[in-house]
Ligand SMILES: Nc1ncnc2c1ncn2[C@@H]1O[C@H](COP(=O)(O)OP(=O)(O)OP(=O)(O)O)[C@@H](O)[C@H]1O
């Protein structure tokens with residue numbers, strides 16, 4: 223489904239972080255939002271997901287207005303967030319995470335494990351026994367099992383070694399090819415460019431024009447065996 227945002231304002235207490243954000247992400251495409259530390263990238267995805275309340279403006283997914291609806295209703299409408307820092311549960315196993323997130327739909331547990339085979343080998347490991355890359359894969363798996371139409375990814379490659387970051391990028395690039403709409407937040411343009419050619423900068427609470435960079439990392443995403 224297409225994501226359309228118009229005139230979005232949001233912030234915390236007396237401060238405004240988003241000063242009128244406008245963007246469109248057509249169905250089945252990925253847009254990367256780049257910005258410095260503190261630019262408001264997390265605030266943007268949290269506002270879309272309903273974790274921060276929009277003060278004004280519109281957030282529509284497939285024509286349905288989501289702004290100011292509760293977070294659980296926005297999730298049910300098809301928005302899934304892979305949060306910055308992964309946020310997996312330390313004391314739950316991989317298998318338990320997958321069971322808890324599961325809703326009926328096209329993303330079955332098997333399909334998710336086919337996409338992320340490493341997780342299948344770690345099913346009995348607890349959240350605090352996973353490497354950073356494995357935890358990131360789990361965070362993505364958990365989001366997919368909620369059957370999203372829009373996937374919000376908040377710096378998925380942050381803190382990962384170069385090879386693990388490349389694996390995460392190729393998974394995300396592959397997801398856009400399944401028809402999912404993806405909004406990716408990144409600080410490093412090279413991570414973003416490996417996933418999508420559509421880039422936009424968040425600065426002073428507003429977005430600039432979308433620039434067309436290189437095409438995504440088609441080579442890395444072509445063979446999912448690369449992920450092992
Ligand atoms: N819960 C909060 N309460 C008050 N202010 C906040 C809160 N969360 C973020 N901020 C402020 O909002 C601004 C934007 O923060 P945000 O986390 O959205 O930035 P970011 O672009 O995601 O940064 P980073 O790249 O470091 O993750 C910052 O000035 C930050 O201090």
Ligand SMILES: [Mg+2]
Pocket residue numbers: 263264265306376
């Ligand atoms: Mg952030």
